[in-house]
Amino acid sequence: MIFTELILQNFGPYAGKNIINLNPKTDNNTRPIILLGGMNGGGKTTLMDAIRLALYGPRAQCSTRNNLSYNDFLTQAVNTQTPLHENTRIELAFKQVVDDDWQEYRIVRTWTKNPKDSKDTLGILHGDWPDSALANTWDEYIETLLPLGISNLFLFDGEQVKELAEQETPPQSVIDAIQSLLGLELAEKLSIDLDVLVSRKRKKLADTSQLANLEEIEAKLNQYRQQLEELKQNSASLKNQKERAKDKFDQASEKFHTQGAKIAAERSQLEQDIKQLETSLDSQRQEMTNLAAGSLPLALITPLIVQAKQQAETELKHQKANIAKDILHQRDQRLLSYLEELQLTLDNIAKIQQFLEQEQQTLNQDAESQVSPFLGVGEEELKQLTNWLDHQLPIHLDLAKQQVDYLKKIEVNLDNKERELKVAASPEDYQKLSDALTKAQKELSQCQTAFDAEQQKERQIEKLIQQTIKELKNYSEEYIDRQSNEHLINSAAKVQKTLALFKEKLTLKKLNKLEGEVTECFRYLLHKSDLVHRVAIDTHNFSLSLFDPNGQPVPKHRLSAGEKQLLAIAFLWGLARVSGRHLPIAIDTPLGRLDSSHRSNLVERYFPTASHQVILLSTDTEIGEKEVNRLREQEAIAHQYLLKYDANNRQTTVIPETYFW
Numbered sequence: 001m002i003f004t005e006l007i008l009q010n011f012g013p014y015a016g017k018n019i020i021n022l023n024p025k026t027d028n029n030t031r032p033i034i035l036l037g038g039m040n041g042g043g044k045t046t047l048m049d050a051i052r053l054a055l056y057g058p059r060a061q062c063s064t065r066n067n068l069s070y071n072d073f074l075t076q077a078v079n080t081q082t083p084l085h086e087n088t089r090i091e092l093a094f095k096q097v098v099d100d101d102w103q104e105y106r107i108v109r110t111w112t113k114n115p116k117d118s119k120d121t122l123g124i125l126h127g128d129w130p131d132s133a134l135a136n137t138w139d140e141y142i143e144t145l146l147p148l149g150i151s152n153l154f155l156f157d158g159e160q161v162k163e164l165a166e167q168e169t170p171p172q173s174v175i176d177a178i179q180s181l182l183g184l185e186l187a188e189k190l191s192i193d194l195d196v197l198v199s200r201k202r203k204k205l206a207d208t209s210q211l212a213n214l215e216e217i218e219a220k221l222n223q224y225r226q227q228l229e230e231l232k233q234n235s236a237s238l239k240n241q242k243e244r245a246k247d248k249f250d251q252a253s254e255k256f257h258t259q260g261a262k263i264a265a266e267r268s269q270l271e272q273d274i275k276q277l278e279t280s281l282d283s284q285r286q287e288m289t290n291l292a293a294g295s296l297p298l299a300l301i302t303p304l305i306v307q308a309k310q311q312a313e314t315e316l317k318h319q320k321a322n323i324a325k326d327i328l329h330q331r332d333q334r335l336l337s338y339l340e341e342l343q344l345t346l347d348n349i350a351k352i353q354q355f356l357e358q359e360q361q362t363l364n365q366d367a368e369s370q371v372s373p374f375l376g377v378g379e380e381e382l383k384q385l386t387n388w389l390d391h392q393l394p395i396h397l398d399l400a401k402q403q404v405d406y407l408k409k410i411e412v413n414l415d416n417k418e419r420e421l422k423v424a425a426s427p428e429d430y431q432k433l434s435d436a437l438t439k440a441q442k443e444l445s446q447c448q449t450a451f452d453a454e455q456q457k458e459r460q461i462e463k464l465i466q467q468t469i470k471e472l473k474n475y476s477e478e479y480i481d482r483q484s485n486e487h488l489i490n491s492a493a494k495v496q497k498t499l500a501l502f503k504e505k506l507t508l509k510k511l512n513k514l515e516g517e518v519t520e521c522f523r524y525l526l527h528k529s530d531l532v533h534r535v536a537i538d539t540h541n542f543s544l545s546l547f548d549p550n551g552q553p554v555p556k557h558r559l560s561a562g563e564k565q566l567l568a569i570a571f572l573w574g575l576a577r578v579s580g581r582h583l584p585i586a587i588d589t590p591l592g593r594l595d596s597s598h599r600s601n602l603v604e605r606y607f608p609t610a611s612h613q614v615i616l617l618s619t620d621t622e623i624g625e626k627e628v629n630r631l632r633e634q635e636a637i638a639h640q641y642l643l644k645y646d647a648n649n650r651q652t653t654v655i656p657e658t659y660f661w
Contacts, residue, residue, distance in 0.1 A: 001145055002095045002613050003051070003253075003584050004104070010088035012046035013645065013652040017089075020654060024613045024638045031638035033607055034615045035623065037659045038643030041653035046156060046529060046615035047643075048588050048590075053077075054092035054107045056148055059139070063157075066240050074111045080650065087112055096145060103127070107138075146583055149180035153575050154611075157588035164571065165564035168556070169543040178542055178575060182510040191499050194492045199486055203467060220409065221468045228461045235454045242447040249440040254431055270421045277414040284407045291403065295388065296396045309385050316379060317428040328359075504539070510578065511537045517574035518544075525566045525601050535567075544571065562594040566602070573610060585612040591622035603627045608636040625661040 022034050043065050052060040058070040093106040104127055111120035126133040134141060137550045142148075146246070148531040152173060153162065164170060170178070199218065223383045246375040282447035298305060335356070495599050519535040526532065533549040544567065559567065569590075571623045576585065590607075592600050607614055609630070616623065623631075642655040 001229070001583050003092065003615070004095055005091070005093040005106075006047070006050065006054075006422050007048055007091035009366065010086055011088050011090055011574055012052060013043045013076055013081065014038040014046070014654070015079050015081050015652060018654040020614070021639050021656075022615065026603065026638045029635070030612075031636055032610075032612055032614050033633070033638060034613070035637050035659060036615070036617050036643060037620060037623070037641070038652070039619055039645060042643045042645035044532070044588055044619075044643060045157070046314045046652075047617060048075075048157065048586060051092060051468075051586060051634050052151070054090045054109055055142055055146065055151070057109065057118065058138075059148055061152070062150075066244075067237055070119060071115060074115050075113050075394065078111075078113050082113075082138060105134075105198040125367065146581075147180060151578070152582075153177050153572055153579075155586045156572065156584050157617075158590055161565055161568045161572070161590070164171060165561075166570040168540040169538075170571075171517055175208075175542055182514070182578070191496050194499075196490050197494045215469060217472050221465065221472060222500040224465045224468060228458065228465065231454060231461060235458060236449065238454055239452040241356045242451050243441065244442070245444040246446045249437075249444045251442040252433070252437040253438070270462040272416060274414065274417045274421060277410055277417060281414060284403065284410060288403050288407065289398070289402055291396070294396070294590060296400060298388075299393055299397055303394070305385070305389060309382070309389060313382065314515045336612045337576065368538045418573070506588060507539050511539060514574055514578045517577045519572045521577075522567055522570035524605055525570055525598070527598070531563075535570075565594060566598055569606065570603070573606065576611065582612060583617065585611040586615040586617070588617040589619065591627075593616070599627065600630070603630055604634070608634055628659055628661060 002024065004271055006022055007018045008018045008020075024030055036044065036047065039601045049060070049062040049064065052062055053323075061072065064076070069077065074088075075564050082088065087110045089108070089110045091106060091108050093104065095102050097103070106125040108123040108125065109120045110123075110640065122135050122138060124131045124138060126134060146154065164174060169175075184342055245387065305612065328376050335352075345600070403431065515535055515537050518537070519532070522532060522535055530549065532546045533551075536545040537543070538545070538591075546556065546559075548554050556564065576583070580599075591602065594602060628637075640657060640659045642660065644653045644659040645651070646653070
């Protein structure tokens, strides 16, 4: 199985459509590593969740789901800036060998916020064609390729490795995955099925009274088992609550220690700034009031004033024409008489007389024009009006605009400061922080108490179940007639003993092979080749024991934190090799607490050979410049991507063929 492409559309921090090429084959060369770099919180874990969600849908063990329903989880996963008309979409393409030939498949899951029927829409493309039959049986089909029970052994993160490294025995989820991977659960399942068959046969052999008693015991057993299942669910829920309460307590503690000292200084400065801005605002408004008290309001009737100016000019012109026409007429008569005395030619006198008559006619027209005087404005008033329109009004308007702009600027600054004050911590917030810390501590204590109580109930119910099973067996052996089905029941008991022996032998055989693989992987990764000679695995709880070349036990506490982490990785690597399944491996934040030597061994020896396809999700401090250059020198990287997170928009951009260096 090989993942070839992952497409995220409006999923988590990934806005729009983001395409990631996962095909390890490039330029006709096969290079196993797909390297994706991103800072913490930048979307690396979201990519792992997308792969799990595409493969398993409602059964996916996603990091951010916790106790959410599938509907609520899908709604939470929608990018906050997704347009209403767009869907959220995940596509995972992969290749798989079927009948000695590579076949291509593409898983497509789409949904919207608050999806209908509390689920997404699943489509499967086989090649270029939709395969509805495969989509309807997808859960069964994916179990044949990458069963959910073992997925955490191939899709894991640094926290899982850290947890596995620190515990003396693997967690139950890993134990279940190991049993599934090695095929050990089949014998256990067959033994349980035989119990069911024997129980049915016993019911047929019992008389009415015996059957009632038997059914009563079985009902009690079923009731205990149901109670145990409910208690386990409650325990899981309480464990999540406890972890959330622990996170809340840590956050409250950090806030209390980091923010308490800043409260008074920030608020005092903000209040002082607001007071200064309010004073400036009042002063500016007073200046605008003074400006409005002058002639500025006349700007509202500028067209009327322009008309008044034109009317005044017309009236003055008419008035001057009336005054001048009689005076000029008399002067013209005297001029003509004087010209006659000068004995000018009659022709010249006639021309002068014609010119004077034309001038007089023009003056008469101005004086006789149809003007309705009503303003009575003099020349001085007209001069003042013209000066006000041409000079003073533009100056006042420009000054008013400047003052309005300045007023708006002050108002914007004041509004920003007031909003900062609203969100700024008040003096009372110190007490609030203290109360929040106390409350979080109390909540954590309550959650721990409730979780411990639930664990105690589980142990009590498990004890009752064992007692009831023993009672059921004793009751059956004492009262039930085995005449017709005695052979079957006895045979079933023998088969169960044989199955138990078979499981024990199979476990030893599988674990012997697993021990050899884990030992080889651990010694290959460890730079202290003489520290551990053999790794032994307990057949009951799968805990690891280490032995030196002399056969003496090596206590795990002698290992450094990095060596423990390498041991956990070697354990997972050995399981993958023993399983015989050719599956991709995806690792999120893989180099948590390794020193330079161990980190170098892991980069050079594990990543290029862990599988035919290795997807690495790393920060810049894990696979740094030195490590990535080493992988490039080994020609182990097929594709590399940089997940660049924008904190302001809370969006992640996928930059192809780019890494931190």
